[in-house]
Amino acid sequence: xxxxxxxxxxxxxxxxxxxxxxxxxxxxxxxxxxxxxxxxxxxxxxxxxxxxxxxxxxxxxxxxxxxxxxxxxxxxxxxxxxxxxxxxxxxxxxxxxxxxxxxxxxxxxxxxxxxxxxxxxxxxxxxxxxxxxxxxxxxxxxxxxxxxxxxxxxxxxxxxxxxxxxxxxxxxxxxxxxxxxxxxxxxxxxxxxxxxxxxxxxxxxxxxxxxxxxxxxxxxxxxxxxxxxxxxxxxxxxxxxxxxxxxxxxxxxxxxxxxxxxxxxxxxxxxxxxxxxxxxxxxxxxxxxxxxxxxxxxxxxxxxxxxxxxxxxxxxxxxxxxxxxxxxxxxxxxxxxxxxx
Amino acid sequence: xxxxxxxxxxxxxxxxxxxxxxxxxxxxxxxxxxxxxxxxxxxxxxxxxxxxxxxxxxxxxxxxxxxxxxxxxxxxxxxxxxxxxxxxxxxxxxxxxxxxxxxxxxxxxxxxxxxxxxxxxxxxxxxxxxxxxxxxxxxxxxxxxxxxxxxxxxxxxxxxxxxxxxxxxxxxxxxxxxxxxxxxxxxxxxxxxxxxxxxxxxxxxxxxxxxxxxxxxxxxxxxxxxxxxxxxxxxxxxxxxxxxxxxxxxxxxxxxxxxxxxxxxxxxxxxxxxxxxxxxxxxxxxxxxxxxxxxxxxxxxxxxxxxxxxxxxxxxxxxxxxxxxxxxxxxxxxxxxxxxxxxx
Numbered sequence: 282x283x284x285x286x287x288x289x290x291x292x293x294x295x296x297x298x299x300x301x302x303x304x305x306x307x308x309x310x311x312x313x314x315x316x317x318x319x320x321x322x323x324x325x326x327x328x329x330x331x332x333x334x335x336x337x338x339x340x341x342x343x344x345x346x347x348x349x350x351x352x353x354x355x356x357x358x359x360x361x362x363x364x365x366x367x368x369x370x371x372x373x374x375x376x377x378x379x380x381x382x383x384x385x386x387x388x389x390x391x392x393x394x395x396x397x398x399x400x401x402x403x404x405x406x407x408x409x410x411x412x413x414x415x416x417x418x419x420x421x422x423x424x425x426x427x428x429x430x431x432x433x434x435x436x437x438x439x440x441x442x443x444x445x446x447x448x449x450x451x452x453x454x455x456x457x458x459x460x461x462x463x464x465x466x467x468x469x470x471x472x473x474x475x476x477x478x479x480x481x482x483x484x485x486x487x488x489x490x491x492x493x494x495x496x497x498x499x500x501x502x503x504x505x506x507x508x509x510x511x512x513x514x515x516x517x518x519x520x521x522x523x524x525x526x527x528x529x530x531x532x533x534x535x536x537x538x539x540x541x542x543x544x545x546x547x548x549x550x551x552x553x554x555x556x557x558x559x560x561x562x563x564x565x566x567x568x569x570x571x572x573x574x575x576x577x578x579x580x581x582x583x584x585x586x587x588x589x590x591x592x593x594x595x596x597x598x599x600x601x602x603x604x605x606x607x608x609x610x611x612x613x614x615x616x617x618x619x620x621x622x
Numbered sequence: 623x624x625x626x627x628x629x630x631x632x633x634x635x636x637x638x639x640x641x642x643x644x645x646x647x648x649x650x651x652x653x654x655x656x657x658x659x660x661x662x663x664x665x666x667x668x669x670x671x672x673x674x675x676x677x678x679x680x681x682x683x684x685x686x687x688x689x690x691x692x693x694x695x696x697x698x699x700x701x702x703x704x705x706x707x708x709x710x711x712x713x714x715x716x717x718x719x720x721x722x723x724x725x726x727x728x729x730x731x732x733x734x735x736x737x738x739x740x741x742x743x744x745x746x747x748x749x750x751x752x753x754x755x756x757x758x759x760x761x762x763x764x765x766x767x768x769x770x771x772x773x774x775x776x777x778x779x780x781x782x783x784x785x786x787x788x789x790x791x792x793x794x795x796x797x798x799x800x801x802x803x804x805x806x807x808x809x810x811x812x813x814x815x816x817x818x819x820x821x822x823x824x825x826x827x828x829x830x831x832x833x834x835x836x837x838x839x840x841x842x843x844x845x846x847x848x849x850x851x852x853x854x855x856x857x858x859x860x861x862x863x864x865x866x867x868x869x870x871x872x873x874x875x876x877x878x879x880x881x882x883x884x885x886x887x888x889x890x891x892x893x894x895x896x897x898x899x900x901x902x903x904x905x906x907x908x909x910x911x912x913x914x915x916x917x918x919x920x921x922x923x924x925x926x927x928x929x930x931x932x933x934x935x936x937x938x939x940x941x942x943x944x945x946x947x948x949x950x951x952x953x954x955x956x957x958x959x960x961x962x963x964x965x966x
Binding site for chain 1: 748802
């Protein structure tokens, strides 16, 4: 066990987090607050004119974080343009395409010959930002979460929670939980803790579960509050402290995402969402094979929506590898057949 | 409404008397005082007797505090939600236009306030053309007024259901206007007075608010959107000075509340959070007071005037011209009463 642990620590962990939601909900600020980074320093904010013709993009930022000898390769996938247009029909498509591409890449890698250094770029968690201004889920929220529930761990958050009073937050959370239930949306569920865990851990676990969806606030600025320097937001009427559990659920989110459930998120991604994808693929392939009765490549070729040159070259290389493998297989089958005769 | 230009003869106090405790014993009579300025008092008394109408439309996505802001502005439960106590807020599948009228009285002055709500605006996944039902409603009110005006046997006081002011609620993203905001304001500013506000502004720090406002003003300019008070309708230098100050401050960042809290021994309208209480009428906290002053205390009459003398007149001219195929003035009898001006 210890050897395994040491090896993993040496190798480091990787984690891919996606953030989705309309512009101006504090996604970038929250990510920076969570990981104490400044990933979006020089980003350009588009004005309304430019946004009219903007489509939903997928952007990636990778950062290596090290803390107490443990290395984490963190990838943040952002979805600028989501939900910003006048007509947002199918604005989720670039997002699902991206998630599928990562699954497909992993599928190919897993089925390939050299599996020693497979990179896991699959999206392990998607933080979905719900505006605090509404009365509950909006049509775009319901559609997005329903489409993504089977592809990634969806963790809905209440964004910019400092515009809500404590009673408003309570009501809003209840409303959201009700609607998520009613619409049958499968969001990420915290696993139940083992019965042999200590009472403190169980209590913490209970509190975590009861405060979902988390109401979050982010900040990259340090302010002076109660004689201490804390991360917060300075208003004329008071100071919001990001890490104060009485002010918002930021700490709970950080605990859940990084400190206690990161591994579970990866596991569920691997055991559920990826398996769903893989099963679907193989099914599609099998039905195609039955239809054609031809020997097809064991790796499915799904249509990629926007393959860039780099990806295309990678695909070509993999295809070559597979063709060689296929030839080898055929030769082996031939030999076996001859032996049987 | 009468528009009088009252020439100032020279400043003369009204006739004195023992009631005023003045030192003069004999009454002072000034031969150069005619008393024309007394007409203001007559107008005031008549206005108080008649009362007046104000029609405000509120437009914005669900949950931006439109109803609460109306209740805060008029310190009474005037919004649709307060009147129709529906259990849960459901987003309608299409945009609805709902009007609720109330009679409000203050110090003997009566006002018939109509709040026009537009639930469903901007809430769908596809919001293309969501401005159309609103545009149609506004034009319909102009049409109703026009029809009454051109009637042979018309009412002494035409009931005024025209939208005097449309408050547009911008979500406090802190970045810039969204395509939907630009689209709506660009079209509607041509037919109605638009007053944009930053809704739920208690989520922006003062710096963020200033940056946001600047971006918005830039974008309004860049898109040729003229919001109230429009530059081209400034009547004189005095107007221009006052309005320029307002134009440098809009959109007002507002916070609404219909709940009172005890702050420093006083009961104030506000929002109580764990880190402090936001006082709605405190200008150090938000700009609600500026909005209230603009809409009610200083520019209410001006808003109505611009609606009737400019927006309505433009509608009327277009409408009469579209029926005019041969050129020249036509008799109102030829006006087709069943068609409203086509939406452009």
